[in-house]
Amino acid sequence: MNVKIVLGLFVASxxxxxxxxxxxxxxxxxxxxxxxxxxxxxxTNGIHTKNGYDFAIQKIKxxxxxxxxxxxxxxxxxxxxxxxxxxxGAILAERLINLHKVQYMLGP
Numbered sequence: 001m002n003v004k005i006v007l008g009l010f011v012a013s014x015x016x017x018x019x020x021x022x023x024x025x026x027x028x029x030x031x032x033x034x035x036x037x038x039x040x041x042x043x044t045n046g047i048h049t050k051n052g053y054d055f056a057i058q059k060i061k062x063x064x065x066x067x068x069x070x071x072x073x074x075x076x077x078x079x080x081x082x083x084x085x086x087x088x089g090a091i092l093a094e095r096l097i098n099l100h101k102v103q104y105m106l107g108p
Contacts, residue, residue, distance in 0.1 A: 027065035027072035033096030034077055034106040040084025042108075049108050053077055078102060 034053065037046035057075045065072040078100050082089035096102045 027074045030073045030075050030104070031100065031102050032075055032077045032104050032106050033080075033093070033100060033102030035080045035082045035089045035092035035096065036106075036108050037084040038079070038081035040082075042084040046081075046084075046108060050079060053106060077106065 034050070036049050037043055038050065054077075057077065060066055061074050065074045067073075078096060080092040080096065082092055093105060096105065
């Protein structure tokens with residue numbers, strides 16, 4: 001009896017793995033941009049912010065993406081270091097939008 005239960009759980013978990021993997025493969029990629037302080041006097045806050053974004057994105061990928069309407073999305077982020085300078089952040093935000101064509105910006 002125990003062998004059947006273990007085998008059944010194994011088969012169920014493998015099935016869920018492949019279903020989840022297939023769902024991830026169907027998700028589109030949504031490109032985000034972030035100009036945050038990774039150096040300078042606000043670096044500690046910026047690094048924590050980046051770690052939080054990366055953690056959330058990883059969890060979303062593990063869950064199979066996020067559904068908006070009929071579409072599934074996963075996220076990726078392009079980071080720029082604004083060196084804790086406000087004017088640098090504005091320049092980098094423009095670069096993310098114009099050069100990299102990010103669709104959404106993340107702030108600190």
